[in-house]
Amino acid sequence: MNSGKKLTTSAMIASFADPGQRTASAPFGHALNRLAEERPEIVGLSADLAKYTDMHVFRDAHPDRFFQMGMAEQTLLGAAAGMAEVGLVPFASTYSVFATRRAYDFLCLDIAEPGLNVNVVGALPGLTTGYGPSHQATEDLAILRGCPNLTIVDPCDSVDIEQAVPALAAAPGPTYLRLLRGAVPTVLDEYDYRFELGKAAELRTGRDVVLISTGLMTMRALQAATRLEADHVDVAVLHVPTIKPLDTEAILRAARTDRLVVTLENHTVVGGLSESVASTLAFAGVPTRVVPIALPDEFLAAGALPTLHDRYGLSTDAIVAKVKAEFADAPHARRGPWLAEPAPATA
């Protein structure tokens, strides 16, 4: 970055929006408010983090439907289950690290096992804070993917969040939303896109490379695709906002080509999107190599988000460099045996 002054970690919740990027303020809170106007059974809970999970927007508009549970995540999730048991539809927000690491037994047994319509909203997913491992939920997907019944959504931007909130409430079972909060970039309105629970969406087509991405990494994937286009690399982007249940059909369709397959996620390389895609291909007998762009299997450093995203490979620069290197290195190795005589699809 700048050669002079070092960047600082800044606030707990740093925005990952690029300078000048269009953003929407607190899209989750406003979406929940709109939904609450239509559905009186919607209630909100938080564990002393309403203000930091955009739940304060709902709290302020519907004080009689907001329940403060204090810094007690086990009770947050247990109580949310109890509310669902009596017919309410709760959204319970805290940081992802607390919802998953600290209160997992409550999410699993009180919410998921009975299949209750509780919507757990986790802020600071993956690497979206520079405060170090105490707040960086780098393995939340790995923890939760093994939980039966649970729907897991990793939205890209404000459009995704606004459309996901009513869809999550409409889904009868439990859900987990990786929350992006504060000034959230608005990206997907430029594409012919609608969030559909359980469905992946092809945002761009391309003949050379397919980027299979989730969460905020879809925004980076789209930026990288534009940059690579200038270098005459034709890049498709498949956005996978629902991690579970995974749209395996779309993933198989995208990977059954001679294109370079790259996955992108704001999560450790263990147990997230890359391994989901890899297992999907392996279970279907598709011998395509998958190049993962993900966080390393490490406890990450503290620091400024742009610095950390560069260091750990999530920045657009890092993605472009990685894709170029992979594309140049092994153009033939990735071709599957079903293409005995590969068509000269690439330039």
Place this chain on the structure above:
Amino acid sequence: MTSLTTPLTAAPHTQGPHDRIERIRGAAYRIRRNALDMGEVQGQGYIGQALGVADILALVYTDQLRYRPEDPHWPDRDRFLLSIGHYAIALYAALAEAGIIPAEELATYGSDDSRLPMSGMASYTPGMEISGGSLGHGLGVATGMALGLRHLGNPARVINLLSDGELDEGSTWEAAMACAHHGLDNVTAIVDVNALQADGPTAGVLRTEPVTDKWTAFGWHAVRVDGNDVGALVAAADEIREHRGSPSVLICDTRIGCGVPLLETREKAHFMRVDAHEWQIARDQLQEGAPR
């Protein structure tokens, strides 16, 4: 195994205090008797706890809860949450007493494909509100149910039976704080203080006393009674029912194996072994002490 004991039908509330206590004692006797028969099917199990908690369950199911036996999901029902899933043997007997499950079904306890698994699970058994077993969950769920019922204007009560061992779990105290903070006087916790947990006496595993002072300090209306004294239980339940403004806890000192001297005097064990020939002795001893 002898035939299972059939419950009385609906209990009239027009009885005098003596009749009321005798009726609860009769139900407690049948819960104990049925639990012994179920324990014999398994050859072992949490029979000690079941005998200890029988009077409490008899009080709850024949004197306190509002429910419709034919409609376990009736929205206005009082909720009884069993945190301690392994006490299911006793709760099944109470559900039979309440007419929610047929008494004949108790013989399937713990068998493959039974609706009555060893550890209580909501998806298996009518009238089982939650899946307990992972301890320290019940009071948190009760908190949400009570908040939700109050929000919906539903006057139903939420009763959570937990064990003194569950007081080791931090989540129990999180929930205790939340109930008090939110003034949930529709919540009643019942703590079965049998002073025993998996690794031995509670006093040696992790000291929980003074239990009453702890709940009081957490903002609860706390009443402590001999949990095997039906008269004391009834008086405490009546007092708690009238209490407003804060949640109530009924702390019950119970005797493991209560009602069967053979098991009451046996070396205390969380998972009590009973030899095959002893089940009949236990039934005989229970009958000798039965209410007349």
